[in-house]
Amino acid sequence: MNENERQTISVNLKINSVNHALQIEPRVSLLDALREFAGLTGTKKGCNQGACGACTVLVDGTRINSCFALAVQYEGRDITTIEGLAEDGELHALQSAFIEHDGFQCGYCTPGQICSAVGMFKEFQRGLPSAVSETMTGEIEFSDEEIKERMSGNLCRCGAYVGITEAIHEAFDAEVKR
Amino acid sequence: MSITQKIMETVAQFMPDKEPDPLLHKHGFIGKPFSRVDGRLKVMGEATFTAEFKIENIAYAALVYSTIAKGKITKIERSEAEKSAGVLAVITHENVPKMNDPATYDPAGDSSGSANSDLPILRDEKIYWNGQPVAVVVAETQDQTEQAAKLINVEYETEDYDVSFDALKDTAVPPKEVMSEPPEVKIGDAEDALEKAEFKIDNIYRTPRYNHNAIEPHATIAVWGDDDETLTIFEPSQTIYAVKNTFVKMFDLAPERVRVISPFVGGGFGGKGGMWWYTALCVAAAKAVNRPVKLALSREGVFRVVGGRTPSEQRVALGANKDGKLSALIQSGVTATTTHNNFAEHFSFPARHLYASENFFIGQKVVFLDTVANTFMRGPGESIGGFALESAMDEFAFELKIDPIELRRINEPAKDPTKDTEFSMRNLIEAYKRGAEKFDWVNNPPRSQKDGKWLIGQGVATAYYPFYRFTATARVRINADGTAIVQTAAHEMGMGTATVQIQHAAERLGLPIDRVAFEYGDSDLPESSMAGGSSQTVSIGASVRAAIEKAHRELLALAGDDYDSPFSYLKYDQIEARNGGLFSKKDASEGETYASILKRVGQDYVEAEETSAKPYEIMKYSMGSYGAQFCEVRVNEESGEVRVSRFLGSFDCGRILNPKTATSQFRGGIIMGIGMALTEETLFDERRGRIMNPSLAEYHVPVNLDIPKIEIIYNDIPDEHAPLGAHGIGEIGITGVAAAIANAVFNATGKRVRDLPITPDKLL
Numbered sequence: 001m002n003e004n005e006r007q008t009i010s011v012n013l014k015i016n017s018v019n020h021a022l023q024i025e026p027r028v029s030l031l032d033a034l035r036e037f038a039g040l041t042g043t044k045k046g047c048n049q050g051a052c053g054a055c056t057v058l059v060d061g062t063r064i065n066s067c068f069a070l071a072v073q074y075e076g077r078d079i080t081t082i083e084g085l086a087e088d089g090e091l092h093a094l095q096s097a098f099i100e101h102d103g104f105q106c107g108y109c110t111p112g113q114i115c116s117a118v119g120m121f122k123e124f125q126r127g128l129p130s131a132v133s134e135t136m137t138g139e140i141e142f143s144d145e146e147i148k149e150r151m152s153g154n155l156c157r158c159g160a161y162v163g164i165t166e167a168i169h170e171a172f173d174a175e176v177k178r
Numbered sequence: 179m180s181i182t183q184k185i186m187e188t189v190a191q192f193m194p195d196k197e198p199d200p201l202l203h204k205h206g207f208i209g210k211p212f213s214r215v216d217g218r219l220k221v222m223g224e225a226t227f228t229a230e231f232k233i234e235n236i237a238y239a240a241l242v243y244s245t246i247a248k249g250k251i252t253k254i255e256r257s258e259a260e261k262s263a264g265v266l267a268v269i270t271h272e273n274v275p276k277m278n279d280p281a282t283y284d285p286a287g288d289s290s291g292s293a294n295s296d297l298p299i300l301r302d303e304k305i306y307w308n309g310q311p312v313a314v315v316v317a318e319t320q321d322q323t324e325q326a327a328k329l330i331n332v333e334y335e336t337e338d339y340d341v342s343f344d345a346l347k348d349t350a351v352p353p354k355e356v357m358s359e360p361p362e363v364k365i366g367d368a369e370d371a372l373e374k375a376e377f378k379i380d381n382i383y384r385t386p387r388y389n390h391n392a393i394e395p396h397a398t399i400a401v402w403g404d405d406d407e408t409l410t411i412f413e414p415s416q417t418i419y420a421v422k423n424t425f426v427k428m429f430d431l432a433p434e435r436v437r438v439i440s441p442f443v444g445g446g447f448g449g450k451g452g453m454w455w456y457t458a459l460c461v462a463a464a465k466a467v468n469r470p471v472k473l474a475l476s477r478e479g480v481f482r483v484v485g486g487r488t489p490s491e492q493r494v495a496l497g498a499n500k501d502g503k504l505s506a507l508i509q510s511g512v513t514a515t516t517t518h519n520n521f522a523e524h525f526s527f528p529a530r531h532l533y534a535s536e537n538f539f540i541g542q543k544v545v546f547l548d549t550v551a552n553t554f555m556r557g558p559g560e561s562i563g564g565f566a567l568e569s570a571m572d573e574f575a576f577e578l579k580i581d582p583i584e585l586r587r588i589n590e591p592a593k594d595p596t597k598d599t600e601f602s603m604r605n606l607i608e609a610y611k612r613g614a615e616k617f618d619w620v621n622n623p624p625r626s627q628k629d630g631k632w633l634i635g636q637g638v639a640t641a642y643y644p645f646y647r648f649t650a651t652a653r654v655r656i657n658a659d660g661t662a663i664v665q666t667a668a669h670e671m672g673m674g675t676a677t678v679q680i681q682h683a684a685e686r687l688g689l690p691i692d693r694v695a696f697e698y699g700d701s702d703l704p705e706s707s708m709a710g711g712s713s714q715t716v717s718i719g720a721s722v723r724a725a726i727e728k729a730h731r732e733l734l735a736l737a738g739d740d741y742d743s744p745f746s747y748l749k750y751d752q753i754e755a756r757n758g759g760l761f762s763k764k765d766a767s768e769g770e771t772y773a774s775i776l777k778r779v780g781q782d783y784v785e786a787e788e789t790s791a792k793p794y795e796i797m798k799y800s801m802g803s804y805g806a807q808f809c810e811v812r813v814n815e816e817s818g819e820v821r822v823s824r825f826l827g828s829f830d831c832g833r834i835l836n837p838k839t840a841t842s843q844f845r846g847g848i849i850m851g852i853g854m855a856l857t858e859e860t861l862f863d864e865r866r867g868r869i870m871n872p873s874l875a876e877y878h879v880p881v882n883l884d885i886p887k888i889e890i891i892y893n894d895i896p897d898e899h900a901p902l903g904a905h906g907i908g909e910i911g912i913t914g915v916a917a918a919i920a921n922a923v924f925n926a927t928g929k930r931v932r933d934l935p936i937t938p939d940k941l942l
Contacts, residue, residue, distance in 0.1 A: 042223020
C-alpha cells in the first residue's frame, strides 16, 4: 500500500488566528490534527477518550476535549490552543499565575488545565451553574468549590490541584468583582 | 547481608565523617521559593515531551496484546493487516530483528541494566501474561496503524496459569531479599511476648493493585543512523543511563553510538523507571522498516505492558502493657511478583525503623503470578506497609485508651530498633508536635461529631521513607564571562530538578542565579543516577558539589601563587566562592573574580567533571525522612461517601531546598495517598488474569474537587550527614496517608476498614 491510497481530504483549520491547510483522513481527531499534522504539540494526549482533559482546547471560546472531536467538524471555527494564549510573548494572566502558584509539576496536563480554566471562567461569567451551585438562576460565588467542581474534568496526577485553584483565583477574581 | 555490604559497613566504621557541608546553614538561594525555571515553557505548551519530537519521515507503531495469560501462539494471521492502507510492516516473533536478552535493573542503583522483566518478548511464540505484546504494526499514520492492529488475528493454545493472589497466598515463600535486605527480621520472641501482653491487637490488612497513571502515556521514538550502528532513543525515563546501557547490549552497539534523550517526563511515579518492552519493540520496528518509528502507547496499552503496584495482605500484631510500651511488634505478609522480575515489594520497611519494641518479628513472602511484572510505584513498600502498621498503631491506641500521638511518643526509639545504628537525624516527635498545634488536634471519641448527615472524624499517622543516595557524575564549566553551566544526565518529571540544582550551583559558585544553567536529560552528558528512591536531588547535589570543588581547585592552580597573585597566601580551605569569584574567607578584599582569573591566564573557561563518593553514610547511620499526616474526613451516613475535608502534612526531611517546589511534591504525594485510600484500584480478573479497568474513566485518580486545601509544614532541620542537609521528599508524601484517612474514618463512624480502598459499600 502506498501513500496515495490513503483517502485524505483537505481540511482548513484556523488555529490561533493562523490558517492551516491540512490533507488528512476524515477520521483524524482534532487532537491528532493539531499534534501530528499541524505541528502544534502543546495540546496533550493523555487518554484519547475524554477522561483526562489533557487535550482541552478552546473553540470559539468554548472548551472542548479535542480527542473527542473530528478535525473536519471544525473548519471555519476559531480554535485556540495553549500556543495561542500568550500575546506577543506576553503570558496570559493565568499562565503567569500558574507559574507563581506552582500549578503544575511535570507540566503534561498543564496546557489542558489552562485552556480549560479560560473556558471555565467564560462559562461562569455567562451564569452557567455547576453541580455544586446552590442556585440555577441567581448569583453564583466564584468559590474554591465552584472552581474545583468545574475543573474536575482535568486530571493532574502530580497533584497540583491546590496550586491550580489558587492560580485561577489570582487570575480571575478581579474580573468577577468587576 | 552480602559480603560486599559487610565490607562496606566495616569500611564505613573507620571512615571519619566528612566535614559537614558549608552550605548546610547558609541562607542564600537555598531555601528560597524560586518558581520553576521551565515554568514558562510548560505553561506555553513549549516543553517537548517524547512523542512530540519532530523527526523527518517518521512512521507510527501500535501493539497487539495477548488475550490469554499463558500458553503459546499457534497462528498469527497478519495478511489482512499487511494489506491495510499505509501499513509498512507487521512484526511478530516470526520476523522480528535480532535482539539479545535485556539486562534487568539492579535495585542497588547500578546502571548496567534496566529491563523490568527478562522475558524474550516477541522472540518466540510463548505467552507469559494477559496483555503481553504479540505483534507490532507500523504504518504511515497513527490512525492507520491502530486500524491495522485490529485486523490481526491470533490463535493461542492455553496452558495452566496462576493469576489468583488469593488462591496462592497460603503457599507463599520468602523471597531471597527485599531491596537488598533480608526478608525476615527476628528480635527476641515476638509471638511469645504477644501472647503474654496485657493489651494486644492482631489484624489483617489488605491493599489492592494500583497503577501509576502518569498523565503522559509511555512513548518511544527510535531513530537508527544510516550505518545501522547508531541509535537514538527518545523516551520518558527515570533511568536514562540504564536504558542506554540496556540497548547497547540488546543490539550489540558501541556505547558511544547509543543516545537516550529525555528532557521532560510527563509524570513517572516509578512507572517510567527502567525499560518496559514497548521501547525495545519500537527500536526493533524502526530497524525492520528502516525508518524512524514512534510508538505512543494508548492508555490501555500502558496498563497492558507497564506493571503497577502489587496487591498485599499483611498481618500486624502489637502487644504492650498498659503503659503502651511495645513488647511485641509483628508485621508479616504476602505480596505478588512474577518469575520474570522478582520484585518483592518491601512493605515491612516502616516496621523496621519506626518504633522501639522489645521483640520483633518481620517477615515477607511472595507468590509468583503469570502477570505483567509488578514494579515500583511512589513509596513502594512504605505506602502499603505504612497503611497496615499505622492503622494498627491507631487501633492499639484506642485499645490502650492512649492518644495516638502519645502512643507514638512513648515508642519513639533512641536508636534504630532493628539495625541498632544511630539515626543521622530524626525529629519525628517535633513534626507531630508542630502538626498537632497547627491542625488543632483533639482526640475525640469515635462517632462523636456530626454535621447533619455528615459524620466527622480526625486521624493521624506517621509518614516514613528511607534515605537513599547513589553515586553520580557532574560536569561544571565556569566561563570567563561570569556564567556557568552544570551538566549531568538527570531527569525532570516535575520535581524541579533543574530549578533546585541551579539554586545549589549558583550558591556554591557565588554567582547570580540567572548566570547559571543546568543541562540534563541526555545520555551524552555525564552519568547521573536514577530518579527513584527520592534520591535524585541529593545524588546530583553531591556530584555537583564535587565537580565545583574540583573546578575551584583548578582555578586556584591556574591563578598561581606568584607574589602578585591575589591567591599567593591562600589555600583551598581558606577561600570561598562569592561575588562571582574566589575570595578569602577572612578578608573580603583578597581574591579575584572568575572572569579576572580566566582573563589573566588567557582561558575562556575552566571545566571539571567529578563523581560523588559512595554513600557510606547510609551504612553508618539509620537515615530516613519522617512526617506526621493529619486528616479530617466527613462521611455521609446515608451513602457511605467519604470526603477529605482537611489535611495537614508535617514533615521532617532535613533542609528544604525550595519551599515552593517541595510543598508541591509533598502535596502531590498526599493526593496520590488520598486516591490510594478512597478511590483507586486496578480491577483484575482473577480467572483470566486481565486488567478490567485499563482507562482513566474506570481507574479513579483523585480529581480537583476531591482535594481540600492541603497544608504543608516542615521542621527544616538540616541533616549534617546528608548533602546540603537535605533528605528525599518525593515519596514520603504518600506514606501514612491511607492510614490517616482510615483512622479518621474510624473516628467518624466507629467502623474500622482494613481493606483498601475505603469505598462506600464498606461503610454501609
